[in-house]
Amino acid sequence: EVQLVESGGGLVQPGGSLRLSCAASGFTFSASWMSWVRRAPGKGLEGVANIKQDGSEMYYVDSVKGRFTISRDNAKNSLYLQMDSLRAEDTAVYYCARAADRSVDYWGQGTQVTVSS
């Protein structure tokens, strides 16, 4: 059974940093593209970042470029999202997801990130 378990969310002040983690199991993590997707309050879903199987390619939505960094550790079956210079508009539930064939087929339960003073 595919499982994706996020952690690391919380309350942070504007300009602060957080690092989200995602522990993956039930599939060959090192063979899978991975994604972070978020849902802001009262808004729809937004793809935030993707990373290739070996970490050699990363893609970001424009609104987070230069502030967020997606990474992975295939030895630990783990995905990360380093979020710096956080803004109020980054407040959202962040989902770790497995990407396959230009889609997202499995999602974690999500972790809440709140940026507020």
Place this chain on the structure above:
Amino acid sequence: DVVMTQSPLSLPVTLGQPASISCRSSQSLVYSNGNTYLNWFQQRPGQSPRRLIYKVSNRDSGVPDRFSGSGSGTDFTLKISRVEAEDVGIYYCMQGTYWPWTFGQGTKVEV
């Protein structure tokens, strides 16, 4: 970025009756390999999103056959042949043809 526009945004339904959601993209979703990467997701209250349909019309494993997807180019539709109580939630279309992948605003289905 490709804009995905769903309609309606709110869909009152009657149990046992059909329902339909439209999704339009600001440009064709046909990829260079000929595939069209249009997906549909369901998010029930308090749950994570769940993929229902991929590449326009392919149902995911375990998805009831009352759900079907159709369309081409820029116009797509998700149909529920007979709505059941467990179908309540928000439905999103998503395109994976271009980065960044973009989602529709969501359609809230309620009884």
